[in-house]
Amino acid sequence: MPMRNARPFVVEALGSVLAEKRVPIEMIVVDDGSTDGSRSAVDSVGDKRIRLVEGPRNGIAEAFNAGLAASRGAIVMRCDADDVYPPERIPQQVAWLQANREFGAICGAFAAMNARGGSRLPFDMPSEPGEISDELRSGVTRTHFCTFAVRSGVLREIGGARSFFVVGEDLDLQLRLGESCRVWYAPELAYVYRLHDASITHSMRTPEREFYEQQARSFQIQRQRFGVDDLERGAPPEFISDDKARAGSASKHMQDVLIAGTWSAYRDGRRVLALRNAAHAALAQPKSWAGWRNLLVLVLKLPLPAGAGKSGSKPTR
Numbered sequence: 001m002p003m004r005n006a007r008p009f010v011v012e013a014l015g016s017v018l019a020e021k022r023v024p025i026e027m028i029v030v031d032d033g034s035t036d037g038s039r040s041a042v043d044s045v046g047d048k049r050i051r052l053v054e055g056p057r058n059g060i061a062e063a064f065n066a067g068l069a070a071s072r073g074a075i076v077m078r079c080d081a082d083d084v085y086p087p088e089r090i091p092q093q094v095a096w097l098q099a100n101r102e103f104g105a106i107c108g109a110f111a112a113m114n115a116r117g118g119s120r121l122p123f124d125m126p127s128e129p130g131e132i133s134d135e136l137r138s139g140v141t142r143t144h145f146c147t148f149a150v151r152s153g154v155l156r157e158i159g160g161a162r163s164f165f166v167v168g169e170d171l172d173l174q175l176r177l178g179e180s181c182r183v184w185y186a187p188e189l190a191y192v193y194r195l196h197d198a199s200i201t202h203s204m205r206t207p208e209r210e211f212y213e214q215q216a217r218s219f220q221i222q223r224q225r226f227g228v229d230d231l232e233r234g235a236p237p238e239f240i241s242d243d244k245a246r247a248g249s250a251s252k253h254m255q256d257v258l259i260a261g262t263w264s265a266y267r268d269g270r271r272v273l274a275l276r277n278a279a280h281a282a283l284a285q286p287k288s289w290a291g292w293r294n295l296l297v298l299v300l301k302l303p304l305p306a307g308a309g310k311s312g313s314k315p316t317r
Helices: 012-019 038-045 060-070 089-099 133-137 152-158 169-180 206-226 250-267 271-284 289-301
Strands: 027-032 048-056 075-076 107-115 150-151 183-194
Touching: 012 027, 027 038, 027 060, 027 183, 027 271, 038 048, 048 060, 060 152, 060 169, 075 089, 075 152, 089 107, 089 150, 089 183, 133 169, 150 152, 152 169, 250 271, 250 289, 271 289
Parallel strands: 027 048, 107 183
Antiparallel strands: 075 150, 107 150
């Protein structure tokens, strides 16, 4: 668990992991320079399975690697300090890897929640299990890296995360895992991440985030063509800053997620859920026309209740 100034959320995050009592686990918290009392919050949990280690204070990738270096387990999972694990995730993934030794990793579905932990919304993801190794090798990622359970030997063999990535290190990890081992996808919910403006996703300007995500995919194409990428050659590209660019807000991200969830539910015939998602999307950014337009289009598409619009019908005796 990489942590930096996560005091409002870290106790809940730890509780969601440490609720697991059947599988022997160690919870390594990498404090990467917190100044808000996060360390005290971790200490207050009082669980002997927690090990608090100092982070290198050089970005999320190196914080992850510090946790990997300190870990002693055969299987590694990551949970960010503002997110949560659903019940049963750990034993299910551990049991699957123990039963399928030919695979190096398993991943699952994920959902989003707002800053207060409400409005949980699963993403529209495949409902069938299956191997996704070829999918990853083709540059397609369907899920969040924090849904992964990975054999520690595999992670160490590929060198963990790469510190070049200020953000997007998890995308780069997924792609490189697909090149180094077989990966299985199970459709069960494995992670819930929190959308809030203090997270690195929303505190970083959009062009910078897109740059690193694109580079992860460009590096993969280079490895496939030449056997090595520019980062491995010691010639990484440089991000050119745009001072006018702004970070994307968590409320806008949540609205986008809810709009997508509206039409996923509509296609599945879950009209009540579709209506609820559309209403929440509108309220996520009430001054934005996009949410209200989405709600209006849905209402126009929904069929009228039985008997609605009929006139002149006789009263029931």
